[in-house]
Amino acid sequence: MYDIEYLDIPPLTQAGGTVCLPGSKSISNRVLLLAALSHGQTTVHDLLASDDTAVMLTALEQLGCTVVQSGNTAVIGGLGGQLVQRKAALFMGNAGTAMRPLTAALALLGGEFELSGVPRMHERPIGDLVDALRQLGCAIDYLGNEGFPPLRLRPGVLKLDDAIRVRGDVSSQFLTALLMALPLVAQQAIRIEVVGELISRPYIEITLNLLKRFGIQVEREGWQRFTIPAGSQYQSPGEIHVEADASSASYFIALGAIAACAKGINDIKIMGVGADSIQGDIRFIEAARMMGAKIDSTPNSLQISRGAWPLKAIDLDCNHIPDAAMTLAVMALYADGTTVLRNIASWRVKETDRIAAMACELQKLGATVEEGADYLKITPPAQAGAWKPAVIHTYDDHRIAMCFSLAAFNPAELPVRILDPKCVAKTFPDYFEALFSVAQAQTDQIPVICVDGPTASGKGTLAALTAHRLGYHYLDSGALYRLSAFAALRAGLSLDDGEAVARIARSLPVRFKGDRIFLATEEAEEDVSETIRTEIAGMAASRVSAHPQVRNALLDLQRSFRQLPGLVADGRDMGTVVFPDAALKIYLTASALHRAERRHKQLISKGNTITIAAIQQALEARDQRDMSRKAAPLKPAEDAKLLDNSDLTIEESLDQVIDWWQGTRPF
Numbered sequence: 226m227y228d229i230e231y232l233d234i235p236p237l238t239q240a241g242g243t244v245c246l247p248g249s250k251s252i253s254n255r256v257l258l259l260a261a262l263s264h265g266q267t268t269v270h271d272l273l274a275s276d277d278t279a280v281m282l283t284a285l286e287q288l289g290c291t292v293v294q295s296g297n298t299a300v301i302g303g304l305g306g307q308l309v310q311r312k313a314a315l316f317m318g319n320a321g322t323a324m325r326p327l328t329a330a331l332a333l334l335g336g337e338f339e340l341s342g343v344p345r346m347h348e349r350p351i352g353d354l355v356d357a358l359r360q361l362g363c364a365i366d367y368l369g370n371e372g373f374p375p376l377r378l379r380p381g382v383l384k385l386d387d388a389i390r391v392r393g394d395v396s397s398q399f400l401t402a403l404l405m406a407l408p409l410v411a412q413q414a415i416r417i418e419v420v421g422e423l424i425s426r427p428y429i430e431i432t433l434n435l436l437k438r439f440g441i442q443v444e445r446e447g448w449q450r451f452t453i454p455a456g457s458q459y460q461s462p463g464e465i466h467v468e469a470d471a472s473s474a475s476y477f478i479a480l481g482a483i484a485a486c487a488k489g490i491n492d493i494k495i496m497g498v499g500a501d502s503i504q505g506d507i508r509f510i511e512a513a514r515m516m517g518a519k520i521d522s523t524p525n526s527l528q529i530s531r532g533a534w535p536l537k538a539i540d541l542d543c544n545h546i547p548d549a550a551m552t553l554a555v556m557a558l559y560a561d562g563t564t565v566l567r568n569i570a571s572w573r574v575k576e577t578d579r580i581a582a583m584a585c586e587l588q589k590l591g592a593t594v595e596e597g598a599d600y601l602k603i604t605p606p607a608q609a610g611a612w613k614p615a616v617i618h619t620y621d622d623h624r625i626a627m628c629f630s631l632a633a634f635n636p637a638e639l640p641v642r643i644l645d646p647k648c649v650a651k652t653f654p655d656y657f658e659a660l661f662s663v664a665q666a667q668t669d670q671i672p673v674i675c676v677d678g679p680t681a682s683g684k685g686t687l688a689a690l691t692a693h694r695l696g697y698h699y700l701d702s703g704a705l706y707r708l709s710a711f712a713a714l715r716a717g718l719s720l721d722d723g724e725a726v727a728r729i730a731r732s733l734p735v736r737f738k739g740d741r742i743f744l745a746t747e748e749a750e751e752d753v754s755e756t757i758r759t760e761i762a763g764m765a766a767s768r769v770s771a772h773p774q775v776r777n778a779l780l781d782l783q784r785s786f787r788q789l790p791g792l793v794a795d796g797r798d799m800g801t802v803v804f805p806d807a808a809l810k811i812y813l814t815a816s817a818l819h820r821a822e823r824r825h826k827q828l829i830s831k832g833n834t835i836t837i838a839a840i841q842q843a844l845e846a847r848d849q850r851d852m853s854r855k856a857a858p859l860k861p862a863e864d865a866k867l868l869d870n871s872d873l874t875i876e877e878s879l880d881q882v883i884d885w886w887q888g889t890r891p892f
Contacts, residue, residue, distance in 0.1 A: 255432060264306070665789075672790075
């Protein structure tokens, strides 16, 4: 997950490959609560790991439910419809799939509870559910604004004789909450009547399907009347698998429709969800086909490729795919006319006012947008030159972040900046990693920042921190030379034999992860981070780096680290030889004395008693060798920015680099 302030996505051109989706949020949280309310133990497989499921699991544990997790499997010990803890303060974050059903279940079971969330949760309506529960005799108080969380629940006197009336035109989660809670008190048949048109019906179908798996057979008359049979009791199914998330599939369905096929790969393949899905958002494939996508479906997978191009504009009632319909709004940017998305009023009471938010962000990109109470009309930019570079505000809404990543395929070849990319943790923490695993960009469009400089200038620390700040890959080129020397010595080779060392260097099986460096062996990966960071290893690296054959051998390997979304590379010739087209080149230096003092502190901390003077002498000798070698001598690139950090903290140096980097961006 990209836990950073913003993520810049370079212009993307092609896509192809296989994506395995996380579990459905809607199914995951329903299953967790049903398992907790049931008699018996339930093993939940393929559970979504996200903010919303974490909120639900924490709440269930607070209520006395046993939870044992291992990877994406959770074993839930059911409460058998009886609470262990009858008093608790529960934090619901921004998870509507936790707040609404738990409110209903706890209000009916009795006890003293307070349910609250993030500020946005306190703006999401819950009044219609509270009104319905009060009809049953539940005691519920608003702790803030009338009709909105936070709530206080108190024991009440239940009245179950009359039908319960609940509005269906604001959120289907109100009806879902009642359907899931009422079996707990169904000593007699209990009827629910829906007032007004029921929106988001596919989500009610998910609820009914899962209730059946847990032993509750709800009787339904159309979409207006539902009856919980007398004597209903939850019973664990023993094991249950969570489908992959159909709403999340929509981004990769759109990707396949928008992007040209990658070389040698004909389509996008999505695993874990297909034609047999119980999720309503699977019907997104119908809308995508209307716009021109080619889609083949099996019971558990989808294959998508570009069909009609440009895409076809559509006019669609989206009531049946409320979450996935947001993806259509971004697909409309690539259509041949004006697309109209209708019957989407529920967008206004989601994680943010999605109608207003989508209209605002689409216009930033150059689209013409008309916003209505329950519709959007989207006309794409008239030509490539009408597209604009945009900074996308995500409103702490995961779906906005994921949708607008697809704007990076724009014909103007402009990057897109996504603010607060970590908001995708609500449902798909690894979304951007999944996107970058199948999307491609022209190599020269993948941004590179080079940080070159002499030994002990701090370039490695600065480059690693820059990469972390921007969410980019990090290349420690010096480590490659150290690894080459290490591997050559392990193989019994002389470091003076440039050709032999080069043969080793060409096939180094190296992997960087944070500040750790791994070298693959026949048996496993070996962490060689500490081994190659010694003074002796550094001197060995200096010897092998003087061989032109070794430098040439490592050139392709170093350039292979240029991957989405970008790269920060440090070394001595990154800007002059390896990445001469880098968007930003830094030459970092400090006086030999300052560098010696820094190195001295490092060595003293490891028990080395060498003097500062001796270190300074060694550094000056190393500088002379590096600057005088025939192959790629140490020197600033002609267009490099010079940064003397003798009197700067690492934070000040980092801020300067980020400031220079911002100056290269079009935003």
